Amino acid sequence: MSERVVVTGGAGFIGSHLCETLLAQGASVICVDNLLTGAEENVAHLRANPAFEFVRQDVTLEIRIDGPIDAVLHFASPASPIDYLEFPIQTLKVGSLGTHKALGLAKARKARFLQASTSEVYGDPLVHPQTEEYWGNVNPVGPRGVYDEAKRFAEAMTMAYHRAHQVDTKIVRIFNTYGPRMRLRDGRALPNFFTQALRGEPITVYGDGSQTRSFCYVSDLVDGILRLLRSGEHDPINIGNPDEVTILQFAREVIALTGSRSEIQFHPLPTDDPKVRQPDIRRARERLGWEPRIPRAEGLRRTLEYFRERMKRA
């Protein structure tokens, strides 16, 4: 019998790619989403598949699913800085109450559990690149605190269920990820830069653009997550592409790729914006045999195709 997997946030950017890959590998998938920041359109192409089920539920209230479950992947959460500014309480609730409900479901069904965590647990990091041993530098009362602290709480809750209830848990710390199905108005650097470049509008670089990020193509991330799910690991594992770039350089790459005439316009840096970010992926390499495969130039080309097509429809 095939695996039956619950993906919370399954209609989101990363969640929808997980649902798709799990189905392709022969699993049955129950996608749970309240569509706060997810979109039914992201999973519309999966609905004809009898192994796929979409359930509209707010996981902070309850997760009601009948039948056996082999794994629960908790990916529900707003994930863009502008989203957690708009939905601060929902962000805190899905990381805390939602994680509790998802863990409760996994415990009751003796299912494996995988928590989507984030490089934001490292805050504005004082250790570079970030190893999993680093405890982070997070401002709990700043605007990003609602996301960072909810995810830190989620990690603590996950480890507590593992230690106290022997749930087979895993924690993935996801670094900046990009690819098709990012929302056009998601507010993050890549969707902003692509939509601005394609419309010939100014490219909004925050601060002086010297802050760095390391961007991972979504198929590499999904590969890492599914290896982790099938591993015996319980410690947090960074999954991201260590190829680090300044935001200014990234903006220039988008302009060059799109052939846009857009100019770069500098705007104030958001509060608590991390100055550097690069995953140390030694643990993923050693314990999962995982390595990112898609270079940024290739990933950006694939993503551009999506943005071109999506903007035509919008």
Ligand code: UDP
């Ligand atoms: N950023 C930018 N212009 C934008 C959107 C974001 O310069 O229009 C910057 C942002 O300040 C940050 C980096 O790009 O330094 C990555 O931001 P994003 O929101 O994509 O992700 P995160 O800050 O969560 O890594």
